[in-house]
Amino acid sequence: xxxxxxxxxxxxxxxxxxxxxxxxxxxxxxxxxxxxxxxxxxxxxxxxxxxxxxxxxxxxxxxxxxxxxxxxxxxxxxxxxxxxxxxxxxxxxxxxxxxxxxxxxxxxxxxxxx
Amino acid sequence: xxxxxxxxxxxxxxxxxxxxxxxxxxxxxxxxxxxxxxxxxxxxxxxxxxxxxxxxxxxxxxxxxxxxxxxxxxxxxxxxxxxxxxxxxxxxxxxxxxxxxxxxxxxxxxxxx
Numbered sequence: 001x002x003x004x005x006x007x008x009x010x011x012x013x014x015x016x017x018x019x020x021x022x023x024x025x026x027x028x029x030x031x032x033x034x035x036x037x038x039x040x041x042x043x044x045x046x047x048x049x050x051x052x053x054x055x056x057x058x059x060x061x062x063x064x065x066x067x068x069x070x071x072x073x074x075x076x077x078x079x080x081x082x083x084x085x086x087x088x089x090x091x092x093x094x095x096x097x098x099x100x101x102x103x104x105x106x107x108x109x110x111x112x113x114x
Numbered sequence: 115x116x117x118x119x120x121x122x123x124x125x126x127x128x129x130x131x132x133x134x135x136x137x138x139x140x141x142x143x144x145x146x147x148x149x150x151x152x153x154x155x156x157x158x159x160x161x162x163x164x165x166x167x168x169x170x171x172x173x174x175x176x177x178x179x180x181x182x183x184x185x186x187x188x189x190x191x192x193x194x195x196x197x198x199x200x201x202x203x204x205x206x207x208x209x210x211x212x213x214x215x216x217x218x219x220x221x222x223x224x225x226x227x
Contacts (some may be wrong), residue, residue: 031212033213035217038115039221040219041219041220042118042120042203042217042218042219042220043203043215044159044199044217045214045216048212050212050213056211059115066223085118090158091158096183096213099119100146101147101213102148102160102163103160103213103215105150105157105158107157108157
């Protein structure tokens with residue numbers, strides 16, 4: 001399934017807590033992305049990274065943070081500033097960040113705030 | 115801002131019929147248009163894509179057409195089967211923003227046996 005993994009599969013968070021979602025790929029892809037999916041809606045971009053040590057905000061970055069210290073890894077932290085974090089989070093990667101090549105998706109993490 | 119509109123939101127067809135899903139986009143510089151299929155609780159998977167220098171692409175029962183002048187593109191599935199039932203998403207690139215894709219809202223396709 002494309003060599004991109006996410007963990008955990010399910011995550012429960014209490015209000016006020018920060019949580020970190022893991023995304024790892026062994027495809028040697030330069031670009032990585034984080035999307036949020038809410039029921040009945042399309043995917044919305046949170047953050048993306050075209051190269052190690054560089055990343056850009058997407059359309060809904062408020063309340064989230066990322067890092068890209070290694071090519072293989074792009075963890076997402078959902079902070080307490082994110083007011084409605086319950087959603088399905090999908091990580092993706094592509095060979096390069098030029099925008100004309102396939103994005104491969106991980107299996108997703110379902111985050112629920114208790 | 116950039117936008118992708120997708121219609122219809124739900125589509126029900128009989129097995130063997132054709133299904134058509136349409137998308138329009140706002141960024142005239144978009145040059146890559148993928149279609150993803152997502153089964154319940156699973157990850158989206160690419161089923162077909164088209165680049166701006168091509169008007170049509172076909173892969174067995176699936177085809178995509180692109181009209182750059184009108185800024186719309188469509189997915190055509192012929193001889194539908196129950197396993198085609200899923201949510202389908204279209205997307206378009208945002209020019210010069212590092213591979214950023216804008217997704218449509220999705221179409222839930224139901225193929226009835």
